[in-house]
Amino acid sequence: MTGMMKQLLAAKAFFSSRRSSSTLPTRASGSLSRGADDLCATSGGVTGPLSGVDAVDSLSDCCNDHSRVEEEVDVGTTPQNAVVEVVEAQHLPDGVVELIVKQLSTSEPSSLLTLLALCGTCRQWRHVARSLSRDVHVTFCGDFAFTPQPLLQRFRRLTPAAKEVVFASAARLFTGYGQVTLSGDGITNSVLEGVASCSGGLLDIVKIDGCNGVSDPGLKALLKAVPDMESFYLEDVPNVAAGFFLVHLFERCPKLKTVHLSYIPSLNWEPCILSSFRWTELPITKLHVRDVKLDPEFGNLMSKMPHLEELEIDGNARNLRSAAMGCPKLQRLSYLVSSRFHMDEALAALLNMPNLTALELIVKNFMLSPDELRVCGMLNLVELRVDSFMFKQQPTLGRSSYSHLDNDGVKALVDSMCTRWYAVGAELQPLKLSLCGATALTHDAVSALMRLPILTELDIGGCCRIIAMDKMRLVAKVRAGREMLESGRKPAMGSNRFPMLFF
Numbered sequence: 001m002t003g004m005m006k007q008l009l010a011a012k013a014f015f016s017s018r019r020s021s022s023t024l025p026t027r028a029s030g031s032l033s034r035g036a037d038d039l040c041a042t043s044g045g046v047t048g049p050l051s052g053v054d055a056v057d058s059l060s061d062c063c064n065d066h067s068r069v070e071e072e073v074d075v076g077t078t079p080q081n082a083v084v085e086v087v088e089a090q091h092l093p094d095g096v097v098e099l100i101v102k103q104l105s106t107s108e109p110s111s112l113l114t115l116l117a118l119c120g121t122c123r124q125w126r127h128v129a130r131s132l133s134r135d136v137h138v139t140f141c142g143d144f145a146f147t148p149q150p151l152l153q154r155f156r157r158l159t160p161a162a163k164e165v166v167f168a169s170a171a172r173l174f175t176g177y178g179q180v181t182l183s184g185d186g187i188t189n190s191v192l193e194g195v196a197s198c199s200g201g202l203l204d205i206v207k208i209d210g211c212n213g214v215s216d217p218g219l220k221a222l223l224k225a226v227p228d229m230e231s232f233y234l235e236d237v238p239n240v241a242a243g244f245f246l247v248h249l250f251e252r253c254p255k256l257k258t259v260h261l262s263y264i265p266s267l268n269w270e271p272c273i274l275s276s277f278r279w280t281e282l283p284i285t286k287l288h289v290r291d292v293k294l295d296p297e298f299g300n301l302m303s304k305m306p307h308l309e310e311l312e313i314d315g316n317a318r319n320l321r322s323a324a325m326g327c328p329k330l331q332r333l334s335y336l337v338s339s340r341f342h343m344d345e346a347l348a349a350l351l352n353m354p355n356l357t358a359l360e361l362i363v364k365n366f367m368l369s370p371d372e373l374r375v376c377g378m379l380n381l382v383e384l385r386v387d388s389f390m391f392k393q394q395p396t397l398g399r400s401s402y403s404h405l406d407n408d409g410v411k412a413l414v415d416s417m418c419t420r421w422y423a424v425g426a427e428l429q430p431l432k433l434s435l436c437g438a439t440a441l442t443h444d445a446v447s448a449l450m451r452l453p454i455l456t457e458l459d460i461g462g463c464c465r466i467i468a469m470d471k472m473r474l475v476a477k478v479r480a481g482r483e484m485l486e487s488g489r490k491p492a493m494g495s496n497r498f499p500m501l502f503f
Helices: 003-020 032-042 059-065 094-104 110-119 123-129 150-156 160-173 189-202 216-224 245-252 270-278 296-302 318-326 340-350 370-377 389-393 407-424 443-449 468-487
Strands: 137-141 179-183 205-209 231-235 258-262 286-290 310-314 332-337 358-363 383-388 432-434 457-459
Touching (some): 094 123, 110 123, 110 137, 110 150, 137 160, 160 189, 179 189, 189 216, 245 270, 310 318, 318 332, 332 340, 370 407, 443 468
Parallel strands (some): 179 205, 205 231, 258 286, 286 310, 332 358, 358 383
């Protein structure tokens, strides 16, 4: 029997013995915050006296909560005559402990507390478990939904200050991971500084969400230590409105590809825009900026992104005009438009995006006119989404007064598409269409959609006035389009006499 098999059998026997009569040297007393202090005190080395075992309220309870690890470790089939020696926790080989850590290292918020409990077993386990692999996603979550697990219930009852002590100690304890998510209570600048000092050089993805304790200095300290970061997500963090971290984000991260900023309504872009004049170009390929108070001069920053391929934006349509001129590789665009004035300016910019293949228009508080939809039909797209903002906020609204489309608008859209296809005479491409929230559409709109030469995907969520029979017609239309695409057949185009008639 190989050495690894013996180690796995020893791990299985160890967890079996924990269910009946545990041989672990447990320390059942203490609180989570006090255990975090112990971990912080011993995180720099593993040669001192045994401490940190109170990282959770009770180690024995924690092991009972997570006894399912025994089933998750694949130990194979134990031979009938095999003699398995029961070993204590401190005598398990490092390879077995690494397998346990690998099973517990998940992206679930509870995995961090489980790893802290693991580190509280003994010095050997803490020494092995604190060095995580690069592909591990560590989640510092201060807001847990209701859960029956006693471990998480005890953690939910802690004060934000106590959670901060736990997270700050964990940030200085664990190293080697490449992805981190920080959210909820207990996330402060000290936690970000701990993450930056211990794992900043290895981080590829950083997500920060709903942290009222994070401010501009904490973000700047983190961004200075992550030169290899490729994706940055920041949502609902109100205390960073000064915006100075943006300069460090674009200057200190030369490998940055994805930027996601949302729900910071008072964000100040002036420091970033003023600094953008000394930049050459940024390597960003995907940009999401929604509800962040975009400056009308934000286009100056977008002109530094020639590699941008995906853009989700709102606010002034002048920024779309800058994207059309400075981002020639733009392929996917999502624009939240809240006024007809911005819509007209946006359509003029869309006509100057030759590589655009997917467009999403989220219409807020007004109805699109047939002329505006006719321009949308002129674009060479394979995916068009014209959805209602009200539907995305509350899908159950069924009043026609909230509709952003009417039957005449859908007819104009279909007519424009058919005219473009016939005029170009090129090979037809698959078409994905979404009209979510158009509560005013009826049978006439369905009849117009049936005239499309090909339709491979259709979303009419919230179109409550379309009857069941018309929905069945649309289902048959989509199915026929997919079969045509799979078989390689080309739909016959219209004749010169009847350009709008297809067979």
